[in-house]
Amino acid sequence: MSDPIVLIPARMAATRLPGKPLADIAGEPMIVHVWRRAVEAGIGPVAVATDSGEIARAVEAAGGQAVVTRADHPSGSDRIREAVEILDPQGRHDVVVNVQGDFPTIDPRAIAAAILPLADPAVAIATLACPIRDEEEANDPNIVKVVGSSITSGRLRALYFTRARAPYGEGPLYHHIGLYAFRRRALERFVSLPPSDLEQREKLEQLRALEDGMRIDVTVVEDAPFGVDTPESLARARAILGDRS
Numbered sequence: 001m002s003d004p005i006v007l008i009p010a011r012m013a014a015t016r017l018p019g020k021p022l023a024d025i026a027g028e029p030m031i032v033h034v035w036r037r038a039v040e041a042g043i044g045p046v047a048v049a050t051d052s053g054e055i056a057r058a059v060e061a062a063g064g065q066a067v068v069t070r071a072d073h074p075s076g077s078d079r080i081r082e083a084v085e086i087l088d089p090q091g092r093h094d095v096v097v098n099v100q101g102d103f104p105t106i107d108p109r110a111i112a113a114a115i116l117p118l119a120d121p122a123v124a125i126a127t128l129a130c131p132i133r134d135e136e137e138a139n140d141p142n143i144v145k146v147v148g149s150s151i152t153s154g155r156l157r158a159l160y161f162t163r164a165r166a167p168y169g170e171g172p173l174y175h176h177i178g179l180y181a182f183r184r185r186a187l188e189r190f191v192s193l194p195p196s197d198l199e200q201r202e203k204l205e206q207l208r209a210l211e212d213g214m215r216i217d218v219t220v221v222e223d224a225p226f227g228v229d230t231p232e233s234l235a236r237a238r239a240i241l242g243d244r245s
Helices: 030-041 053-061 076-087 108-114 135-139 184-192 197-202 206-211 231-244
Strands: 004-010 046-050 066-068 095-098 125-131 145-152 155-162 174-183 216-220
Touching (some): 004 030, 030 046, 030 053, 030 108, 030 231, 046 053, 053 066, 066 076, 076 095, 076 184, 095 184, 108 125, 108 174, 125 145, 125 206, 145 174, 145 216, 155 206, 174 184, 174 216, 184 206, 197 206, 206 216
Parallel strands (some): 004 046, 046 066, 125 216
Antiparallel strands (some): 095 174, 125 174, 145 155
């Protein structure tokens, strides 16, 4: 883990909230808020990977770096793979951190914490989770749960990801946060694989890696950032970030 790069995939054609990367929050586009928090994490250079010149110009106007990728990528992982090849064809960056472009309230410390499991050479991909604290969240299929074995305090080895309430019985449940730190060779392998059976059934891309035998470890943080994908969640982000400005 010698030289991470942080990439933020962003596209205009979001299904539920089209154009959301440029949605105004406290006077700046949402994607700029995400970029600022990734920079504040202080783990490496940050760039936005987008299919839109308009998004790229908004990031660059704020002082950030953007790279325009193809528009036909099936996922953010495919987009960041193209972006890192454009930005770093020599392969200097050995860890690629994928931060979702709709997390404007994410804590920079959580981004930094995501890469910690990669200090173990056996780990191919690292990600985040937080404890589930209420029954509604535990039973919500829109909240992805990670089932894992405890390695140390605050760290799990992922065994499965699911939209169901799991595991069964008494004990903690964990809300998966969709931020990933890939070893570069793991990212290359991941995007080369076809979608797996469980991935298609659960609609969870990370299951492709587990089914291939890649090890995913999880850092447990206190709270989950919320994704902005509806007018209601956009209003919530505006209320939170407006209070800070």
